[in-house]
Amino acid sequence: MSAESVRRAVEKLADNFAADRSERQMRTTLAREDFGLLAEAGLQTAGLPAERDGLWHSLPESTRSICEIYRILAHGDSSVALVCAMHPAVLSFWLATPHVPELDTGDWSGQRTAVFDSVEQGAWWGTITSEPGSGGDVHRSRAVARRDADAWRLSGQKHFGSGSGITSYMVTTAVPDGEEDADWFYVPVEGNPFDGSAGITLMAPWDGHGMRATQSHALAFADCPVERFAWPGHLDDLIDAAAPFIGTLFTAVVLGILETATAAARAQLAPKAESLRPYEQVEWAQAELEAWTAEQAYEGMLRAIESGNPARGAALRGKTIAAQLAESCLLRICRVLGGGTFARHSPFGHWFEDVRALGFLRPPWGLAYDGLVADSWEPTTGGPSSPGSR
Ligand SMILES: Cc1cc2nc3c(=O)[nH]c(=O)nc-3n(C[C@H](O)[C@H](O)[C@H](O)COP(=O)(O)OP(=O)(O)OC[C@H]3O[C@@H](n4cnc5c(N)ncnc54)[C@H](O)[C@@H]3O)c2cc1C
Structure with a gap:
């Protein structure tokens, strides 16, 4: 399957989603049918390597074509786009690290086979790594994983699990028994009720102001069976390889929302351009500048990745400034359009809250600024590495 054919199929769906925008923006839950349609459109192949007929060739070759699909999907539905973005985001841990050193080579290769088999069988992947009190820093994980015969069992509190109830697997972190540092695990969740009977309890259903229908629930795990990543003790290495892709993907989703909001605002304002007050004209011009600059930041991230040089710093800068610009741009648009944007039937209040998600997505504000x-005091080749966000 080619990225272009997936992009075209997803674009058709995004157009249909956009036609139902007012109903969709009021949703607080995901519709499973959407994920069936997106699977038919081939979107799950964004998490598969080229040798499996997937869209992933390498970080420099594939980031742009995959991110563009998500940018287009976000034109239709912010929540669906963010949840679907988690799929290639977490699978990029295996995609961007095709080989590991000798001791773990066989196990890693076997795990990649099993993970990609699951995608071919229809699994959507997501993540529930965040923990209350960790500030988004995976190194601060207080969840624990204990050995039980040949299996691992996870206990701990997690939240912000976007796509909970839709995904079949969720990537997470925990401190393995007898070790000091957190490591990566994944939880098979398909078909598991969140009532505690399978070791997973729904603690708080997602009630976000923005990204309202992402089902980013808080879950508690108690002795829940999990799989450990087959390259143990390499949490940071796996993040280093995947981080530029993940940051650019999240930015693509928010850029898509920003484009849709700016176009909708322009359509509303153009007929009364002559009657705009000076303040409104300036705010609108500023909003357009910010939308344009956010797009340049995204282009800069892609170009840094496509250069083949370390791009983590550029991706972090781009994601952070795009988050600031998107939030500011939507604020200005709402000011110019007026108090009606507070109404729930207006799309703008929804978009304003949706774009605010970018700054909280990994690495969230505090970690990003660390x-x-x-890096501004001690520049590295690849730019800032935001140690806590790794
Ligand atoms: C729309 C959206 C979708 C997201 N999707 C995902 C996802 O799919 N997977 C994922 O892993 N992460 C996801 N995140 C989370 C994100 O990656 C960050 O981890 C998160 O935003 C960090 O939140 P925080 O800074 O409030 O810190 P946190 O420490 O995570 O705190 C969050 C909340 O916990 C409370 N809290 C703080 N300290 C404590 C404490 N000691 N005990 C108890 N409660 C405490 C705070 O009051 C706050 O409300 C998502 C975030 C957003 C906004």
Whole structure:
């Protein structure tokens, strides 16, 4: 399957989603049918390597074509786009690290086969790594994983699990029994009720102001069976390889929302352009500047990745500034359009809250700025690495 054919099929769906925008923006839950349609459109192949007829060739070759699909999907439905973005985001841990050193080579290769088999069988992947009190820093995980014969069992509190109830597997972190540092695991969740009977309890259903229908629930795990990543003790290495892709993907989703909001605002404002007050004209011009600059930041991220040089720093800068610009741009648009944007039937209040998600997505604000500030004093080849966000 080619990225272009998936992009075209997803674009058709996004157009249909956009036609139902007012109903969709009021949703607080995901519709499973959407995921069936997106699977038929081939979107799950964004998480498969080329040798499996997937869209992933390598970080420099594939980031743009995959991110563009998500940018287009976000034109139709913010929540669906964000949830679907988690799929290639977490699968990129295996995609961007095709080989590992000798001791773990066989196990890693076997795990990649099993993970990609699951995608071919229809699984959507997501993540529930965040923990209350960790500030989004995976190194601060307090969840624990204990050995039980040949299996691992996870216990701990997690939240922000976008796509909970839709995904079949969720990537997470925990401190393995007898070890000091957190490591990666994944939880098979398909068909598991969140009532505690399978070791997973729904603690708080998602009630976000923005990304309302992402089902980013808080879950508690108690002795829940999990799989450990087959390259144990390499949490940071796996993040380093995948982070530029993940940051650019999240940025693509928010850029798609920003484009849709700016176009809708322009359509509303153009007929009364002559009667706009000076303040409104300036705010609108500023909003357009910010939308344009956010797009340049995204282009800069892609170009850094496509250069083949370390791109983690550029991706972090791009994601952070795009988050600031998107939030500011939507604020200005709402000011110019007026108080009606507070109404739930207006799309703009929804978009305003939706774009605010980018700054909280990994690495969230505080961690992002740790990396940006550290790098400004001690520049590294690849730019800021935001240690806590790894
Ligand atoms: C729309 C959206 C979707 C997201 N999707 C995902 C996802 O799919 N997977 C994922 O892993 N992460 C996801 N995230 C989370 C994100 O990656 C960050 O981890 C998160 O935003 C960090 O939140 P925080 O800074 O509030 O810190 P956190 O420490 O995570 O705190 C969050 C909340 O916990 C409370 N809290 C703080 N300290 C404590 C404490 N000691 N004990 C108890 N409660 C405490 C705070 O009051 C706050 O409300 C998502 C975030 C958003 C906004």
